[in-house]
Structures are given as C-alpha cells and as structure tokens.
Amino acid sequence: MSIYDTLNREQKQAVTTVDGPVLLLAGAGSGKTRALTHRIAYLIGEMGVQPWNVLAITFTNKAAGEMRERVDELVGFGADQIWVSTFHAACMRILRRYIDRLGFDNGFTIYDTDDQKTVMKGICKRLDIDTKTYKERMLLASISSAKDKLIGVREYELGAAGDYQKAVCAKVYREYQETLQKNNALDFDDIIMKTVELFKSCPEVLDSYQERFRYIMVDEYQDTNTAQFELIRLLADKYRNLCVVGDDDQSIYRFRGANIRNILDFEKYFPEATVIKLEQNYRSTQYILDAANAVIGNNEGRKDKALWTDRGAGNRVHFRQFDNAYEEAEFIAGDIARKVKKEGAHYKDCAVLYRTNAQARLLEERMILEGMPYNVVGGTNFYSRMEIKDILAYLKTIDNGRDEVAVRRIVNVPKRGIGPATLDKLEDYAQLHDISLYEAMRQADDIMGVGRTAAKLRPFVQLIEDFRRRLAEPEDTEKPAIAELIGEITKRIGYEEYLRDYDDNDEDRMENVAELINKAVSYRESHETESLTEFLEEVALVADIDNVDGNDDRVLLMTLHSAKGLEFPNVYMAGMEDGLFPGFMAIASDDPQEVEEERRLAYVGITRAMNDLTLTYAQMRMVRGETQYNAVSRFVREIPAQLMDNAVPKKYRSEESVLAGLSRLTGAFSKSEPLSKGGTLPKASARPRVSLRPEKTFGAGGVDSLNRLAGVSKGAPVQAPEALDYGTGERVSHVKFGEGTVLKIEREPRDYKVTVNFDKAGQKIMYASFAKLKRV
DNA sequence: GCCTCACACGTTTTT
DNA sequence: CGTGTGAGGC
Numbered sequence: 015m016s017i018y019d020t021l022n023r024e025q026k027q028a029v030t031t032v033d034g035p036v037l038l039l040a041g042a043g044s045g046k047t048r049a050l051t052h053r054i055a056y057l058i059g060e061m062g063v064q065p066w067n068v069l070a071i072t073f074t075n076k077a078a079g080e081m082r083e084r085v086d087e088l089v090g091f092g093a094d095q096i097w098v099s100t101f102h103a104a105c106m107r108i109l110r111r112y113i114d115r116l117g118f119d120n121g122f123t124i125y126d127t128d129d130q131k132t133v134m135k136g137i138c139k140r141l142d143i144d145t146k147t148y149k150e151r152m153l154l155a156s157i158s159s160a161k162d163k164l165i166g167v168r169e170y171e172l173g174a175a176g177d178y179q180k181a182v183c184a185k186v187y188r189e190y191q192e193t194l195q196k197n198n199a200l201d202f203d204d205i206i207m208k209t210v211e212l213f214k215s216c217p218e219v220l221d222s223y224q225e226r227f228r229y230i231m232v233d234e235y236q237d238t239n240t241a242q243f244e245l246i247r248l249l250a251d252k253y254r255n256l257c258v259v260g261d262d263d264q265s266i267y268r269f270r271g272a273n274i275r276n277i278l279d280f281e282k283y284f285p286e287a288t289v290i291k292l293e294q295n296y297r298s299t300q301y302i303l304d305a306a307n308a309v310i311g312n313n314e315g316r317k318d319k320a321l322w323t324d325r326g327a328g329n330r331v332h333f334r335q336f337d338n339a340y341e342e343a344e345f346i347a348g349d350i351a352r353k354v355k356k357e358g359a360h361y362k363d364c365a366v367l368y369r370t371n372a373q374a375r376l377l378e379e380r381m382i383l384e385g386m387p388y389n390v391v392g393g394t395n396f397y398s399r400m401e402i403k404d405i406l407a408y409l410k411t412i413d414n415g416r417d418e419v420a421v422r423r424i425v426n427v428p429k430r431g432i433g434p435a436t437l438d439k440l441e442d443y444a445q446l447h448d449i450s451l452y453e454a455m456r457q458a459d460d461i462m463g464v465g466r467t468a469a470k471l472r473p474f475v476q477l478i479e480d481f482r483r484r485l486a487e488p489e490d491t492e493k494p495a496i497a498e499l500i501g502e503i504t505k506r507i508g509y510e511e512y513l514r515d516y517d518d519n520d521e522d523r524m525e526n527v528a529e530l531i532n533k534a535v536s537y538r539e540s541h542e543t544e545s546l547t548e549f550l551e552e553v554a555l556v557a558d559i560d561n562v563d564g565n566d567d568r569v570l571l572m573t574l575h576s577a578k579g580l581e582f583p584n585v586y587m588a589g590m591e592d593g594l595f596p597g598f599m600a601i602a603s604d605d606p607q608e609v610e611e612e613r614r615l616a617y618v619g620i621t622r623a624m625n626d627l628t629l630t631y632a633q634m635r636m637v638r639g640e641t642q643y644n645a646v647s648r649f650v651r652e653i654p655a656q657l658m659d660n661a662v663p664k665k666y667r668s669e670e671s672v673l674a675g676l677s678r679l680t681g682a683f684s685k686s687e688p689l690s691k692g693g694t695l696p697k698a699s700a701r702p703r704v705s706l707r708p709e710k711t712f713g714a715g716g717v718d719s720l721n722r723l724a725g726v727s728k729g730a731p732v733q734a735p736e737a738l739d740y741g742t743g744e745r746v747s748h749v750k751f752g753e754g755t756v757l758k759i760e761r762e763p764r765d766y767k768v769t770v771n772f773d774k775a776g777q778k779i780m781y782a783s784f785a786k787l788k789r790v
Numbered sequence: 791g792c793c794t795c796a797c798a799c800g801t802t803t804t805t
Numbered sequence: 806c807g808t809g810t811g812a813g814g815c
Contacts, residue, residue, distance in 0.1 A: 073805070102805055127804085202805055269803065370802055392804085426791095433791050557805060575803050597802055615803080638800065639806035 017088060018052060021045075028257075028290045029053045032061055032229070035250075035284035036257040037277075041321045042306070042621035043297030043581065046259050050231055051081060053257065054096065055088035057229055065095035069227040069249070072100055073234045075560040077579055081233070097227070101242055102202065102555050105209040109200075112212055112219050118198060121414055121547055124554040125194065125201045128398055129419045130154055133197075137189045148182060156183050157190060161203035162239040162271030164210060167191055196450075198416040206241045213248045224252040234579070235260030235280075239271035247283065256284070262317050263310050266575060266615050268607070278317065295321045295621075297581050299328020302627050305653045306620040312652055313610045331653060332628040333660040335646070339373075339589070339632040343380040346586050346630060350569055351384060353584060353626075361387050363583040365570040367619050369595040372637075373588060374571050381569065391572035392558040401513065401523040402530055406553065408503050409496075412481045413546045415452040422451070428512035431470045439467075452478070477506060485546065496549050497534035500527070574619045585623035587616075590631045591644035616649040738768075740789040746770060747790050756787075 018026060028038050028049045040046035054070060057063040070085075072078045082098045089096070097104060106124075114120050125133065134150040137143075160170050167188045174180035194200065200208060213220040230250050232238065235258035238246070250256035258280065265274045281287050295303055303323050310316070336342045346366055353359040366377055371393050381388045396402060404427055410420035426432045437451075443461045444454040454461065456475050458468040481503070487493040494502065504510065504527060513520040537549050559576045570582070574595075589595055596612035603609075620627060631646050646666040655661050740746050740756055747753045754772030768787065 075805095100805070205805085266803075267805095270805080372801070395804090429792085431791065435791085555805070559804095573803065594802095599802070611803095636806080 017055065021049070021052060022294060024290055024292050024294075025049045025052070028292070029056045031288050031290070032057055032063075033255060035254055035280075035287040037280045037284075037287050037289045038257060038259040038292065039289065039317055039319060040259050040261055040292040041295060041319055042261060042264060042618070043295040044292035044321070045294075045296055046261075046292060047081065047084070047233070049292065050233060050257075050259055051084040051088055053231065054085050058089055058092065058096075063229055065089070065092035066097075066226065067228040068231075069097045069104070069229070070099075070231045071104060071233065071246070072098070073237060074557050074579075075100055075103070075555070076557070076562065077233060078103070079560075100555070101238075101245070102205050105205045105245070106551060106555070108209055108212070108223065109205065112216065113208065115216055115219070116208060116212060118195065118200070118208075119414075119416070122198045122200055123410055123414050123417050123420075124205070124551060125197075125199045125419065126398065126554060128403065129199070130201050132419050132422075133190060133193050134186075137186055137193065141185060141189060143182065143186065148186075153183060153186050157187050158201075158203050159271055160187065161207045162241055164207060164241050164244060166207075166211075196416070197418045198414055199419070203241070206239075206245060210241060210245050210248065213245070220248060221252075223249060228253045229255045230257070232256070232258045233260075234264075236262050236265035236274065236277045237267045237272045238276050239267075240273050240276075241271075243273065243276045254284070254286075263313070263319075263614055264578065264618050266578065266611060266618060268611050278315070291319055293319055293321055295323045296325075297624050298323060298621060299325050299625060301328050301330050301657050302620060302623050305331050305627070305657050306617055308654055308657070309613060309620065309649050309652045310617040313613055314606075329626055330659040331657055332626070333631075333650060333658045333662065334628065335631040335633065335660075335663070337632070338634040339376050339636065340380075342588060342630050342632040343376045346377065346588060346628075347380045347384050347386055349586075349628065350584070351386065359584060360567050361569045362564065362567045364586070365572065365577065365580070365582040365584070365622065366586045366588055367572060367574050367577050367622065368588045369574060369597060369615075370589075371573060373594075377571055377588065381571075387566075387568040389562070389566065389568040389570055391562055391570060391576050395556075395558055396526070396529070396561070397553055397556065399523070399526055401509075401526055404509070405500055405503060405527060405530060406550065408478075408507075409499070409546060409550060411452065411478055412485065412499075413550060415478075416450045418451045421455075425455070425471075425474060428507055428509065430474055432467070432474075436467045436471075489543075495534070495538055496544060496546060497531045497538065499546075500531050500534060574615045577622050578618050581622055581624055583624045584626040584628070585619070586628045586630065587619050588630050589635070590629045590647040590650050591635065592647050593642065593644040594635065594637075595647055595649070613649060616647075738787075740787060745790045746787040748772065748787055753790060 018029060021029060022045075025045060025048065028036065029052045032053070038046065038049065040049070050070065054068055057068060058065055070078075070081060072081060078098050078100050082093075085096060085098060086093045099107070109118075109122075110120055113122060131150055131154065134154055135145075138145050138148070138150060138153075160166075165173070167184070170180075170187050171184040174184040194204070213223070227249055230246065232246055237260075246256065246258075258277070260277050262274060262277050265272055265277070268274065281289065298306070300323055303321050307321060334342075334345060336345060350359075350361070350364045353364065354361060368374065368377075374390050374393060378388065378390055397406070404424060407420040407423040410417045411424060415421070422437065425437070439461065440451055440454045440458070443457075444451050447454070449457075452475075455471050456479075458471045458475070461468070481499065484492060484494055485499070509527070510520070510524055513523050516523075533553070534549065537552065538544050541548070559572070562570065574587075592601065595616070596609050600608040600612045629650055631650065633643060635642050635644065646662050651662055651666065738759065742756050742759055744756050745753060746756055748770070752772060754770045756768060757771050758769035770787070
C-alpha cells in the first residue's frame with residue numbers, strides 16, 4: 015500500500031506526469047492540493063529529484079503554510095529544501111540577493127497601499143496636479159495595472175503620446191518610480207516586476223534559478239497576472255517542467271490584473287502540454303454542486319467541465335428573505351446557534367460570506383449581542399492600524415534611513431514641534447546635497463544655524479542613532495531583540511501617553527502594540543538569526559487570511575474573496591441582492607466580463623459549502639447612510655427552484671421588475687415607514703433597532719453633553735455653558751485624566767478654556783464643553 | 791505649530 | 806454613516 019493508492023485515476027495521472035508542461039484543471043473541491051503535494055512527494059521519492067530543485071508557488075502565506083505542512087508529512091527528509099512560497103515571498107528572496115544590479119540597495123523596504131498613497135500625495139503636490147480630476151487612487155491604479163502588464167515607465171510614455179490624460183499619468187509614473195528608488199523602496203507590484211526585470215537583464219542570474227528550479231508548480235494559476243506569468247515562463251523556459259493548477263471558474267482577481275487568458279491559453283504557450291481535468295468533487299453534496307453548476311453555466315467562454323460527487327443528494331439550498339439587514343443578521347446568528355445547540359455543530363463549522371467588508375459590521379454586532387464566538391477576517395489589516403504603522407515606521411527608520419515615508423510619519427509622533435515648514439527646509443537641503451531626508455536631519459545644526467528648530471530635531475535623531483548603535487552591537491551582548499526594541503521605543507517616546515491624548519481607543523491600541531511585540535517574539539522563535547529587515551518584510555507581506563486559526567471554535571466572517579480555498583460544513587452567503595452582489599458597478603458596466611467575474615465569485619462561495627448552504631436576502635439595506643431597496647440577486651435566480659427549499663418570489667422573476675428593483679428608491683418611500691409585510695414577521699416593528707448598535711458613551715458630563723447632543727442634532731453651533739460649577743483653584747475630575755486642580759479659566763467667544771493640573775496626567779488645556787469636568 | 795470645525799467623499803474585492 | 810482632509814482661529 016503506497017501513499018498514492020488513495021488517489022483517483024486523474025489525480026494519479028497528475029502526480030505521475032512529471033516531464034514537460036502540465037495543465038491541471040481542477041474544479042472546486044476536487045483535491046488539487048492533494049494532487050500537488052503528492053506530486054512533489056512522487057518527484058522526490060520516486061523520480062529521484064533533489065528537493066532543492068522543486069519550487070511550489072501559492073498566493074497566500076496560509077496556502078503556502080498548509081502545503082508546506084502536508085509536503086513535510088509526505089516527503090520527510092529534505093522537505094525543508096523545497097521552496098514552498100508565495101509569489102511575493104519567492105521574489106523577495108531573489109531580490110534581496112540581486113536587486114543591487116538594478117540600482118537598489120539590497121536592504122530595501124516594501125511600501126504598502128498606505129505608503130503608496132502618501133508618496134502619491136507628495137507627487138501630486140510637487141507636480142501641481144489637481145487631485146480633483148486626477149485622484150491619487152486612480153493614478154495608483156493605472157500605475158499598478160501597468161506594472162501588472164510589465165509596462166515600464168519608458169514604454170508607458172511611448173504609449174501615452176498624443177493622449178493628454180495618459181501623458182499626465184506617465185509623468186506621475188516616472189516621478190513615482192524615481193521617488194521609490196530614492197527611498198530605496200518597492201511596492202507590491204514592483205516585487206514581481208523587478209524580479210522579471212532582473213531575469214531579463216541578467217541572464218546568468220536567470221540561468222542559476224532555472225538550474226535550481228527544475229520542477230515548478232503553481233497553485234491558483236487562474237489568478238496570475240501577466241507579470242507573474244512571465245516570471246514563471248522565464249523560470250520554466252529551460253527545463254519546461256511546469257505544472258500549473260487552476261480553475262478558470264474561480265478566477266476572481268481580474269480587478270487586480272489577473273489575466274484569465276493565462277489559463278485559457280496555456281496550451282498555446284505550451285503546445286506540448288498535457289491537460290488533465292479533475293472533476294470529481296469530494297467536498298459538497300449534490301444539491302449544492304448542482305446549484306453551483308447552474309450558476310456558473312451562465313458564463314461564456316469557460317473551459318468545459320462538469321463537477322460530480324458521490325456524496326449523495328444532501329440538503330436543498332436554503333433561501334431566506336428579510337425586510338432588512340438587521341433581521342438578516344439576526345437570522346444567521348440564530349440559525350448558527352440552533353445548529354450548534356440542536357445539531358451538535360461547532361461554531362468553527364460555520365462561515366458567513368459576504369461581498370463587501372462593510373457588511374461584517376451588522377453581523378458582528380448581532381453576534382456580540384448573542385454572545386457568539388466569532389472572528390472577522392479582513393477589514394482593516396492589523397498592520398495598517400495607525401499605532402502599528404507608527405511603531406513600524408520607527409523600526410523602518412532605524413533599519414533604512416532612506417525611507418522618507420517612514421521618517422516623515424514619525425518625526426512628529428509624538429509631537430516634537432516639527433511641522434511642514436521645517437520639513438520643507440530639510441527637504442530642500444537634502445535635495446541640494448543629494449542626501450536623504452534623515453541625513454539632513456542629522457546635519458540640521460549646519461542648515462539652520464542655531465535656530466530653535468534644529469534643537470527640536472536633536473532628540474529625535476539621537477533616539478534613532480542610539481537604537482542603531484545598539485542594534486549594531488555583536489549578538490548576545492548588548493544587541494536588543496526586536497521585541498525589546500519595540501518595548502523601548504514605546505517607552506522612550508512616551509507612546510502610551512501620546513495615545514491617551516490621541517483618542518478614546520488608547521487601550522485597544524496599546525493592546526495592538528503588545529500584540530506586535532508578541533509577533534516579534536514568535537518571529538525570533540521561528541528564525542535562527544534575527545534580522546530587523548527580514549522581520550519588517552514578513553510583516554509587510556501578510557494577508558488577513560494568513561492569521562486565521564482553524565482550530566479556534568469561532569464562526570468565521572469574511573468576504574467571498576478571502577474564502578477562496580477554504581471549506582466549511584455550513585456556509586451562509588449574506589446580502590444576495592442585485593446591486594450588492596453582483597455589485598452596482600458590475601451591473602452598470604457595459605463590459606459583461608464584470609458580471610461574469612461576480613458570477614465566478616458566487617461560484618466560489620457556493621462551492622465552499624460541504625453540507626449546508628444558506629442564501630439570505632434583505633429587501634432594505636443601508637449603504638453609506640442611504641437606504642437601498644434591491645431585487646433578489648440574479649445569482650439566486652439562476653439556481654433552479656427545485657434545488658432550493660424556498661422559492662424566490664414571483665415579483666423578482668421577471669426581468670422587468672428586476673430592473674425596477676435595481677433603481678435606488680431613496681426618498682421615494684418614507685424612510686421611517688417600516689416596509690413590513692403584514693403579519694409575517696410581527697416582531698420586526700417591535701424590536702428596538704437602535705439597540706443593535708453599541709451605544710456611544712458621553713461620559714458623566716450631564717448637562718454639558720446633553721447640550722452638545724441637542725446642539726449637534728439640530729446642526730446649531732455648540733453653546734457655551736452659562737456658567738461653570740467650578741472655579742480657579744478648585745478640584746475637578748475628568749473621565750480620562752482623573753482628578754486635578756483648576757489653574758486657569760479663560761472666557762472665549764464660544765466656550766471656556768480651562769487649564770487643569772491633573773495629579774497623574776499633568777497639565778492640560780481643554781474646553782469646558784468637551785472636557786466634561788466635574789467639581790469634586 | 792496646533793487645534794477646531796466644516797465638508798467632501800466613498801466601497802468592491804487584496805498580495 | 807464614518808472617516809479624512811483642509812481652512813481658519815488662536
């Protein structure tokens with residue numbers, strides 16, 4: 015009995031066809047990861063291929079981690095020599111070694127979307143571009159899409175000739191690339207593009223990697239963009255042992271440049287390719303699979319395939335409709351609770367999938383209310399939180415002084431009295447002397463003479479220099495670990511106090527900082543040598559889905575995109591409405607491809623379900639403070655009625671009414687009038703809707719906050735309190751700062767400005783109507 | 791340089 | 806609806 019006996023015929027063929035290009039068309043749930051991992055085991059165990067000659071590429075760290083685990087089990091000795099990694103991580107490894115050949119320093123940093131935006135803002139200012147006509151987002155999008163297609167600055171400029179708008183983009187593109195190079199930074203797209211550039215300009219480097227990676231496997235191949243395809247093509251060009259695995263029906267990243275032609279035209283690029291189809295589904299029951307097939311069948315131009323299962327009919331697809339999104343959330347939470355209680359399900363067996371992250375909120379609130387354990391994947395990435403970015407910017411500055419975005423971010427956090435004017439002066443000086451902004455700060459004394467501003471910069475520069483010096487110390491003497499470094503930074507800059515003044519979330523934020531320290535500790539544990547550069551790189555390349563722990567017994571809430579590659583016994587797809595899913599943009603577009611992509615997304619969602627699939631619809635939904643009335647999603651309507659337990663109402667079945675439903679009826683109906691459908695759901699009107707949102711606390715300020723509330727709701731200016739019930743020299747208490755003594759009260763046109771010396775928090779100046787001070 | 795208020799703007803989706 | 810940004814006062 016060998017490990018290959020459990021594979022079906024097609025899987026076996028995929029495993030044993032090791033020479034030449036292979037296109038493995040693997041439908042959802044057809045065991046493609048099994049096929050891939052066994053293929054790697056077969057190459058090494060049966061064909062005598064050296065482990066280091068194997069490269070397996072995935073899209074997320076999570077997928078890479080899972081594959082690594084399974085390969086380790088199957089291969090045993092030498093498994094750690096196999097490169098199992100994401101596109102980005104693999105390219106980073108290559109670039110760290112060779113990017114100096116492209117004029118970058120090997121210690122370069124990675125810019126995330128936030129950093130890109132910051133750079134772009136600066137460029138628009140510098141080039142005097144009107145950001146009303148040319149939005150930063152749009153400019154970045156066109157640069158990104160150019161990079162996805164491997165169009166460099168020069169080529170872009172050539173293509174822009176004669177087109178004013180494009181010419182502006184070209185100018186911005188050039189400036190953007192120059193800025194990044196100056197800052198010794200790459201953005202996500204550069205990571206791929208620069209690697210291709212490296213391979214094309216340094217044949218000997220390419221050759222060394224071709225020799226190294228004689229057997230290449232690519233997972234989720236349908237999501238590769240042109241740059242990624244070119245990268246793979248170059249690497250595989252010598253030995254042509256390339257096995258790509260994908261499903262054109264699950265291609266959902268067109269918006270990010272994924273080129274579906276890569277999979278559809280694979281046989282054109284590699285005419286000698288063996289094509290193998292995996293069509294047996296091991297995941298879902300028949301009803302679910304039939305529904306999936308029915309929906310995806312509406313797409314044109316797909317590779318012909320039909321999934322089948324021997325798991326039996328199973329349950330019909332559940333369809334439930336609700337008056338509004340609150341009831342939808344209530345039902346989903348309730349249904350999960352019922353499954354856990356009555357059917358012995360675990361929370362972690364249930365996932366709620368939706369189109370947009372914004373939908374998570376209502377669901378989350380409902381689950382909090384029910385005390386149900388849940389986990390939201392995505393939304394705001396941990397590493398894009400303000401406090402994390404601040405700390406990382408300190409680390410980046412210590413690590414790479416050329417990263418101007420990082421330096422600018424923190425030079426005045428916490429406040430050091432260094433404003434834009436000072437930075438401009440420094441910037442000019444830096445440009446003139448061809449040095450970095452940070453270097454200019456180090457020389458600040460020479461620039462502005464004995465000006466006060468130079469003195470303000472000194473402690474900052476000293477702080478950074480101090481940490482740099484200590485990091486340069488030899489190992490196991492004085493050199494601090496990254497975790498210690500973070501702790502010391504926060505302490506020395508007084509970050510906790512800064513956060514306390516910043517807003518009311520200081521406790522959450524400090525917890526996040528603590529979490530970052532945890533991550534630094536676990537980084538140290540999983541690596542033999544600690545490198546700040548490497549730590550920052552790992553941190554830059556994590557996706558939200560990477561942090562999902564499948565062992566936690568919690569309901570998972572995530573977007574349909576995040577759900578790709580996962581499976582759950584019970585799946586809820588919420589917000590099945592035309593206008594939301596498929597999205598408004600896709601419907602309005604005259605490019606039918608857009609709705610097709612949404613349909614593939616629906617297909618991905620449906621095929622996540624193993625046993626139970628529930629689709630929900632809300633007639634009324636608040637979107638950005640506006641009430642929308644939508645028709646039942648066309649994707650629900652594409653599922654034959656006999657596969658579902660509830661019929662889609664007639665009114666949504668004809669095309670006409672669907673179109674009518676599409677138009678937004680804001681204002682046409684009274685918003686306060688609940689659209690109750692008679693006696694079907696009597697509790698709808700009785701339930702206090704407001705209670706679902708966490709109530710905002712206005713502190714103990716009594717009259718003052720009431721004044722504020724009343725004032726705000728009428729849109730009138732805030733009224734100054736008639737008189738204060740405390741005076742100079744008296745003791746007062748504050749919600750955040752505790753007790754203190756009033757030093758000064760100043761009358762201002764609209765308010766009183768009160769200076770208080772707090773026992774613990776020190777001296778603060780605040781406005782009476784906001785501070786909610788109470789006499790003690 | 792800092793702080794406040796007013797308003798404009800946005801949503802797909804993410805390595 | 807919530808956030809982020811820019812103008813104007815202090």
